Amino acid sequence: MSLQREETLKCTKCGAENKFTIHESVNVTLNPELKPQVLNGSLFKMTCSACGTQIIVNYDILYHDMSDYRPLMIQCYHEKKGWERINDQNANIRKMMREMNLSTEFPHRVVIGYNALRETIRIFDAGYDDRIMFAVKLLFATLLRRDGVPCRGILFCGRDQNSSPVFSVLNTKNEENFYNLPMDLYDNVAEKLKPLLPKESERHILVDNDFMSPYLQRLK
Numbered sequence: 001m002s003l004q005r006e007e008t009l010k011c012t013k014c015g016a017e018n019k020f021t022i023h024e025s026v027n028v029t030l031n032p033e034l035k036p037q038v039l040n041g042s043l044f045k046m047t048c049s050a051c052g053t054q055i056i057v058n059y060d061i062l063y064h065d066m067s068d069y070r071p072l073m074i075q076c077y078h079e080k081k082g083w084e085r086i087n088d089q090n091a092n093i094r095k096m097m098r099e100m101n102l103s104t105e106f107p108h109r110v111v112i113g114y115n116a117l118r119e120t121i122r123i124f125d126a127g128y129d130d131r132i133m134f135a136v137k138l139l140f141a142t143l144l145r146r147d148g149v150p151c152r153g154i155l156f157c158g159r160d161q162n163s164s165p166v167f168s169v170l171n172t173k174n175e176e177n178f179y180n181l182p183m184d185l186y187d188n189v190a191e192k193l194k195p196l197l198p199k200e201s202e203r204h205i206l207v208d209n210d211f212m213s214p215y216l217q218r219l220k
Contacts, residue, residue, distance in 0.1 A: 002031045009046060009057065016050035022059050029066040038063065039118055056114075062090075063117065065124075071106040072124050075204060076117040083110045086204045094202050105199070110206040119155050126159050131197055132190045134207050135216060139189065140167065140181060192219055 003024040008017050023043060028035040037043040046055045063074040075086045090108075107124065111117050123130045137154045144151045153170040157178070160166050164180045171177065196215045205211055 002027045002034060009055075011046075011048040011051060011053055012055055013053040014048060014051040016048055018046055018049055020046045020057060022057075023061055025062040025064065027064045027066065029064070035065075035121075039121065041114065041118070044114055058114075061117070063121065065121075070124055070127075072109075072121075073107070073204075074109045074111055074117060074120055076111050076114065078113060080112050080206070083112075083204075083206055086110055090204070105201055107200050108202060108204040110204050112206075115155060122158055123156050126156075126165070128156075128165070128186065129190065129194070129197075130207050131212065131215075132186065132193055134212050135189050135193055135219075136165075136181070136186050137167070138216075139185070140179075144169065 005022050005024065007020055007022055009020045010017055023034070026034045026038060026043075028038070034043065041056075044057055044059075046057050047053070048055065058078045060078065061076045063072075063076065065072045073090075075083075075090075077083055107130070109120055109130065111120050120130055123133050133156055137156070141151055141154060149169070150172045151169050152172055152174070155168045155170075157166045157168050160180055162183075164183050165186060167179050167181065169177050169179055193215060196218055
Protein backbone atom coordinates (compact mmCIF):
# COMPACT_ATOMS: atom_id res chain seq x y z
CA MET A 1 0.00 0.00 0.00
CA SER A 2 1.00 3.64 -0.38
CA LEU A 3 1.84 5.45 2.86
CA GLN A 4 1.56 9.20 3.25
CA ARG A 5 1.40 11.92 5.85
CA GLU A 6 0.52 15.61 5.81
CA GLU A 7 2.95 18.28 6.97
CA THR A 8 2.86 22.04 7.25
CA LEU A 9 5.74 23.64 5.31
CA LYS A 10 6.77 27.26 4.99
CA CYS A 11 7.21 28.83 1.58
CA THR A 12 10.87 29.65 1.02
CA LYS A 13 9.90 32.89 -0.75
CA CYS A 14 7.12 34.50 1.29
CA GLY A 15 7.10 32.40 4.47
CA ALA A 16 3.43 31.41 4.22
CA GLU A 17 2.46 28.04 5.72
CA ASN A 18 1.14 25.36 3.37
CA LYS A 19 -0.23 21.86 3.81
CA PHE A 20 1.79 19.33 1.83
CA THR A 21 1.46 15.56 1.47
CA ILE A 22 4.66 13.56 2.02
CA HIS A 23 4.53 10.13 0.38
CA GLU A 24 6.70 7.76 2.41
CA SER A 25 5.94 4.95 -0.03
CA VAL A 26 4.18 4.70 -3.38
CA ASN A 27 2.71 1.44 -4.69
CA VAL A 28 1.94 2.15 -8.35
CA THR A 29 0.18 -1.18 -8.79
CA LEU A 30 -2.41 -0.40 -6.11
CA ASN A 31 -2.36 3.36 -6.85
CA PRO A 32 -1.50 3.70 -10.56
CA GLU A 33 -2.52 7.37 -10.57
CA LEU A 34 0.63 8.16 -8.57
CA LYS A 35 3.10 6.89 -11.18
CA PRO A 36 2.73 9.80 -13.63
CA GLN A 37 3.07 12.18 -10.69
CA VAL A 38 6.40 10.56 -9.81
CA LEU A 39 7.60 10.70 -13.43
CA ASN A 40 6.61 14.32 -14.05
CA GLY A 41 7.81 15.43 -10.62
CA SER A 42 4.48 16.87 -9.45
CA LEU A 43 4.43 14.52 -6.44
CA PHE A 44 7.42 16.42 -5.06
CA LYS A 45 6.29 19.98 -5.83
CA MET A 46 4.50 22.34 -3.48
CA THR A 47 2.73 25.39 -4.88
CA CYS A 48 2.46 28.15 -2.31
CA SER A 49 -1.17 29.13 -1.75
CA ALA A 50 -0.13 32.71 -0.95
CA CYS A 51 2.38 33.67 -3.66
CA GLY A 52 2.16 30.80 -6.17
CA THR A 53 5.85 29.88 -5.92
CA GLN A 54 6.61 26.26 -6.83
CA ILE A 55 9.03 24.53 -4.47
CA ILE A 56 10.68 21.12 -4.77
CA VAL A 57 10.28 19.29 -1.46
CA ASN A 58 13.05 16.75 -0.93
CA TYR A 59 12.08 13.67 1.06
CA ASP A 60 12.89 9.96 1.00
CA ILE A 61 10.39 7.75 -0.79
CA LEU A 62 9.97 4.02 -1.45
CA TYR A 63 8.66 3.23 -4.95
CA HIS A 64 7.08 -0.20 -5.46
CA ASP A 65 5.76 -1.72 -8.68
CA MET A 66 4.24 -5.18 -8.14
CA SER A 67 3.52 -5.86 -11.83
CA ASP A 68 3.80 -9.56 -12.65
CA TYR A 69 5.86 -8.92 -15.76
CA ARG A 70 8.34 -6.46 -14.21
CA PRO A 71 8.28 -6.11 -10.39
CA LEU A 72 10.55 -3.38 -9.06
CA MET A 73 11.30 -1.68 -5.73
CA ILE A 74 13.31 1.55 -5.50
CA GLN A 75 14.27 3.46 -2.37
CA CYS A 76 15.08 7.09 -3.15
CA TYR A 77 17.33 9.01 -0.76
CA HIS A 78 18.77 12.49 -1.12
CA GLU A 79 22.20 11.69 0.25
CA LYS A 80 24.40 8.67 -0.28
CA LYS A 81 25.57 8.28 3.29
CA GLY A 82 23.97 5.42 5.20
CA TRP A 83 21.84 4.04 2.37
CA GLU A 84 22.62 0.45 3.46
CA ARG A 85 20.10 0.79 6.30
CA ILE A 86 17.31 0.10 3.81
CA ASN A 87 18.13 -3.62 3.87
CA ASP A 88 17.41 -3.78 7.59
CA GLN A 89 14.41 -1.46 7.44
CA ASN A 90 12.69 -3.52 4.76
CA ALA A 91 13.12 -6.89 6.48
CA ASN A 92 9.48 -6.85 7.59
CA ILE A 93 8.29 -6.01 4.08
CA ARG A 94 10.21 -8.94 2.64
CA LYS A 95 8.85 -11.25 5.34
CA MET A 96 5.29 -10.11 4.61
CA MET A 97 5.75 -10.67 0.87
CA ARG A 98 7.06 -14.20 1.43
CA GLU A 99 4.08 -14.96 3.71
CA MET A 100 1.81 -13.83 0.86
CA ASN A 101 3.70 -16.17 -1.50
CA LEU A 102 5.01 -13.17 -3.43
CA SER A 103 8.48 -13.45 -4.89
CA THR A 104 11.18 -11.16 -3.49
CA GLU A 105 13.74 -12.13 -6.14
CA PHE A 106 13.37 -9.05 -8.32
CA PRO A 107 15.30 -5.77 -8.75
CA HIS A 108 15.66 -3.83 -5.50
CA ARG A 109 17.45 -0.55 -5.98
CA VAL A 110 18.65 2.50 -4.07
CA VAL A 111 18.93 5.79 -5.94
CA ILE A 112 20.11 9.24 -4.89
CA GLY A 113 17.75 12.04 -5.89
CA TYR A 114 14.56 12.36 -7.89
CA ASN A 115 16.28 12.43 -11.31
CA ALA A 116 17.85 9.05 -10.61
CA LEU A 117 14.49 7.70 -9.39
CA ARG A 118 12.70 8.73 -12.58
CA GLU A 119 15.51 7.48 -14.78
CA THR A 120 15.56 4.05 -13.11
CA ILE A 121 11.78 3.69 -13.52
CA ARG A 122 12.06 4.57 -17.21
CA ILE A 123 14.93 2.12 -17.73
CA PHE A 124 12.93 -0.80 -16.34
CA ASP A 125 9.73 0.30 -18.08
CA ALA A 126 11.64 0.16 -21.38
CA GLY A 127 12.74 -3.41 -20.62
CA TYR A 128 16.38 -2.62 -19.92
CA ASP A 129 18.69 -3.62 -17.04
CA ASP A 130 19.91 -0.53 -15.17
CA ARG A 131 23.27 -2.16 -14.46
CA ILE A 132 23.90 -2.68 -18.15
CA MET A 133 22.57 0.80 -18.90
CA PHE A 134 25.14 2.18 -16.44
CA ALA A 135 27.90 0.70 -18.62
CA VAL A 136 26.22 1.99 -21.80
CA LYS A 137 26.16 5.51 -20.35
CA LEU A 138 29.86 5.28 -19.49
CA LEU A 139 30.60 4.23 -23.08
CA PHE A 140 28.40 7.03 -24.42
CA ALA A 141 30.22 9.57 -22.23
CA THR A 142 33.53 8.34 -23.65
CA LEU A 143 32.23 8.81 -27.19
CA LEU A 144 31.04 12.33 -26.36
CA ARG A 145 34.45 13.27 -24.94
CA ARG A 146 36.14 11.84 -28.03
CA ASP A 147 33.98 14.08 -30.20
CA GLY A 148 34.58 17.13 -28.00
CA VAL A 149 30.97 17.34 -26.79
CA PRO A 150 30.73 18.89 -23.30
CA CYS A 151 28.80 16.71 -20.89
CA ARG A 152 27.82 17.31 -17.26
CA GLY A 153 25.38 14.44 -17.07
CA ILE A 154 23.50 11.80 -19.04
CA LEU A 155 19.98 10.54 -18.33
CA PHE A 156 18.04 7.82 -20.09
CA CYS A 157 14.68 9.18 -21.30
CA GLY A 158 13.00 6.25 -23.06
CA ARG A 159 12.70 4.72 -26.52
CA ASP A 160 11.98 6.48 -29.80
CA GLN A 161 9.56 5.28 -32.50
CA ASN A 162 12.22 2.85 -33.74
CA SER A 163 12.75 1.41 -30.23
CA SER A 164 16.22 2.99 -30.01
CA PRO A 165 17.26 4.37 -26.60
CA VAL A 166 17.07 8.15 -26.18
CA PHE A 167 19.33 10.07 -23.80
CA SER A 168 19.34 13.59 -22.44
CA VAL A 169 22.81 15.16 -22.25
CA LEU A 170 23.37 18.25 -20.10
CA ASN A 171 26.17 20.52 -21.28
CA THR A 172 28.31 22.92 -19.25
CA LYS A 173 25.71 25.70 -19.74
CA ASN A 174 22.97 23.50 -18.25
CA GLU A 175 21.41 23.16 -21.71
CA GLU A 176 19.72 19.87 -22.56
CA ASN A 177 20.32 18.03 -25.83
CA PHE A 178 18.87 14.70 -26.90
CA TYR A 179 20.69 11.82 -28.58
CA ASN A 180 19.58 8.50 -30.03
CA LEU A 181 21.87 5.51 -29.74
CA PRO A 182 21.71 2.37 -31.90
CA MET A 183 19.82 -0.47 -30.24
CA ASP A 184 22.67 -2.86 -30.92
CA LEU A 185 25.00 -0.81 -28.69
CA TYR A 186 22.98 -1.85 -25.62
CA ASP A 187 22.69 -5.41 -26.92
CA ASN A 188 26.45 -5.69 -27.48
CA VAL A 189 27.23 -4.45 -23.97
CA ALA A 190 24.56 -6.74 -22.49
CA GLU A 191 25.96 -9.79 -24.25
CA LYS A 192 29.34 -9.30 -22.59
CA LEU A 193 28.28 -7.91 -19.22
CA LYS A 194 25.12 -9.77 -18.26
CA PRO A 195 26.82 -13.17 -17.66
CA LEU A 196 29.08 -11.47 -15.11
CA LEU A 197 26.33 -9.79 -13.09
CA PRO A 198 24.79 -11.41 -10.00
CA LYS A 199 21.21 -12.62 -10.03
CA GLU A 200 18.58 -10.28 -8.66
CA SER A 201 17.74 -10.79 -5.00
CA GLU A 202 15.83 -9.17 -2.15
CA ARG A 203 18.85 -7.04 -1.23
CA HIS A 204 18.82 -3.41 -2.29
CA ILE A 205 21.84 -2.25 -4.29
CA LEU A 206 23.05 1.18 -5.37
CA VAL A 207 24.16 0.92 -9.00
CA ASP A 208 27.16 3.27 -9.02
CA ASN A 209 30.90 3.14 -9.73
CA ASP A 210 31.61 1.26 -6.50
CA PHE A 211 29.14 -1.48 -7.36
CA MET A 212 29.87 -1.73 -11.08
CA SER A 213 33.69 -1.40 -11.15
CA PRO A 214 34.48 -5.09 -10.38
CA TYR A 215 32.27 -6.25 -13.26
CA LEU A 216 33.47 -3.62 -15.70
CA GLN A 217 37.09 -4.48 -14.96
CA ARG A 218 36.43 -8.09 -15.94
CA LEU A 219 35.39 -6.88 -19.40
CA LYS A 220 38.87 -5.52 -20.12
